[in-house]
Amino acid sequence: MNKSFKFICIYCTISLVLLSTILPLILRANTAFSAPDNPLKGKIILIDPGHGGIDGGTSSGNILEKSINLEASLILKTELINRGAKVIMTRDKDTSLENLCKDNDYRHRRDLKARVNMINSNNIDAYISIHVNAVNNAPYVKGPMVFYSNTDINSKTLASYVQDSLNAIAGTSRSPNVADYFLLTNAKKSGILIELGFITNNDDKNLLVSKDYLKKLTTGIVIGLENYFKNK
Numbered sequence: 087m088n089k090s091f092k093f094i095c096i097y098c099t100i101s102l103v104l105l106s107t108i109l110p111l112i113l114r115a116n117t118a119f120s121a122p123d124n125p126l127k128g129k130i131i132l133i134d135p136g137h138g139g140i141d142g143g144t145s146s147g148n149i150l151e152k153s154i155n156l157e158a159s160l161i162l163k164t165e166l167i168n169r170g171a172k173v174i175m176t177r178d179k180d181t182s183l184e185n186l187c188k189d190n191d192y193r194h195r196r197d198l199k200a201r202v203n204m205i206n207s208n209n210i211d212a213y214i215s216i217h218v219n220a221v222n223n224a225p226y227v228k229g230p231m232v233f234y235s236n237t238d239i240n241s242k243t244l245a246s247y248v249q250d251s252l253n254a255i256a257g258t259s260r261s262p263n264v265a266d267y268f269l270l271t272n273a274k275k276s277g278i279l280i281e282l283g284f285i286t287n288n289d290d291k292n293l294l295v296s297k298d299y300l301k302k303l304t305t306g307i308v309i310g311l312e313n314y315f316k317n318k
């Protein structure tokens with residue numbers, strides 16, 4: 087065998103070995119890069135903007151909770167749809183829901199029952215109820231809070247992920263809270279209730295009327311949902 091032919095043979099062998107080991111790694115890396123996991127794709131999320139219509143929720147001057155809830159919920163809806171999720175809304179306009187419940191009960195309870203019925207009768211992966219907080223005689227208390235029912239472990243997990251991502255946005259360090267709210271305890275699906283901030287705190291109040299801030303918060307909610315479905 088002449089010397090240069092021998093060299094070519096060795097060179098080709100080394101190249102083939104290298105290609106067969108490195109190529110699959112490169113291809114795998116490219117696949118991961120071009121088609122990242124999308125944990126929200128195909129997921130069905132119910133969004134419940136609290137209050138509405140005759141029920142303004144909490145307020146400060148002419149700033150009404152029901153309007154902040156609806157605006158944030160509609161932004162959240164768009165963000166979720168953009169990530170491939172399907173969205174069901176309990177309301178998408180300024181209306182209360184008691185007319186959807188025929189029970190012999192008082193107006194506010196029928197409104198809440200209508201929301202619970204929508205959660206329980208739809209095939210959903212999670213629900214998010216959006217509210218704004220208020221506290222008497224504590225104007226310094228601020229920041230987002232996430233509530234869940236301790237009857238469902240998945241709700242607790244979701245609450246942790248969402249509270250973490252909201253903490254990162256608002257600069258708070260809260261843990262999620264257990265609550266026995268009617269909606270949370272009667273819903274038979276996994277979900278959470280989010281208080282976006284305190285209308286009784288001046289900083290929060292100024293932020294909550296800003297669409298940019300609501301967008302930041304809803305992005306935080308989306309990140310929390312993504313982390314939840316990624317690890318589920």
Ligand SMILES: [Zn+2]
Pocket residue numbers: 136137143144151217218
């Ligand atoms: Zn509320």
